[in-house]
Amino acid sequence: MNILTVTDLTKTYGRGNAAINALDGVSFTVPKGQFVAIVGASGSGKSTLLHLLGGVDRPTSGTVTIDGQEIFDMNESNLAIFRRRNMGIVYQFYNLIPTLTASENIMLPFLLDGRKPSDATLDELLQTTGLTNRKDHLPSQLSGGQQQRVSIARALVNKPAVILADEPTGNLDSKAGGLIVELLLLANKRYGQTIVLITHDEKIALQADRIITLSDGKILSDEELFVRTVHTRSEAEEAEVGFTPTVAAGFGAEPHSNNEVVA
């Protein structure tokens, strides 16, 4: 089943001589549970595509269907609700609310709906992301890597149909960035979460199921990777990272069916 269908998507900024075709007729589908990396040079249209998939911006033409719903058929307020309930979006600069604690930021998609996640859900997310003893800290009291882990937990709290991440490791050192990728892989494996990840780090892209390359607003190539690269931590890295997101029960129980996992 395709969780995401993109049909002939175009986005033009500006008019006349100044018009820029940031996206130019992009079409693809993503089956449920796939981990897709989007790569391409700066200015190739990656962020524009992600904003449209997330319904953050509207296209010039074309459609985006998520879990059977054509998202641009909805008005702004219905789209905002749909986005909150069905999509998790992770940005390079975290986009946390500075006046809310880590756990309040994580619960935000629920709080905006006048609901609260169960304590078990919140505890599991805090544990998985290594934030249990940081849950009452404000974003300003957290490192960049910790803030990004908060934003990943926030993206996961609703168990959304799709997680969209725009260069989530772009502002982090390789250790903190590696942990973010591990969490996304964990979400993909443990929760069967569909993920669309923009990155310009080839090592990260090679951990996905599929790599779509954009060039000048068009799809240049679209390749499935049948052997997923798995990064295994050394003992030294393990000690430095301080916690292991993979210890919780269930992780790795269902390796991706299309892939032969290699160490």
Ligand code: ADP
């Ligand atoms: P990428 O994320 O791959 O670097 P973007 O999607 O940000 O690329 O940008 C694609 C093209 O669209 C670029 O030429 C960029 O300058 C242009 N662009 C992006 N956002 C806007 C905007 N709000 N107004 C005008 N041009 C934009």
Ligand code: MG
């Ligand atoms: Mg970008």
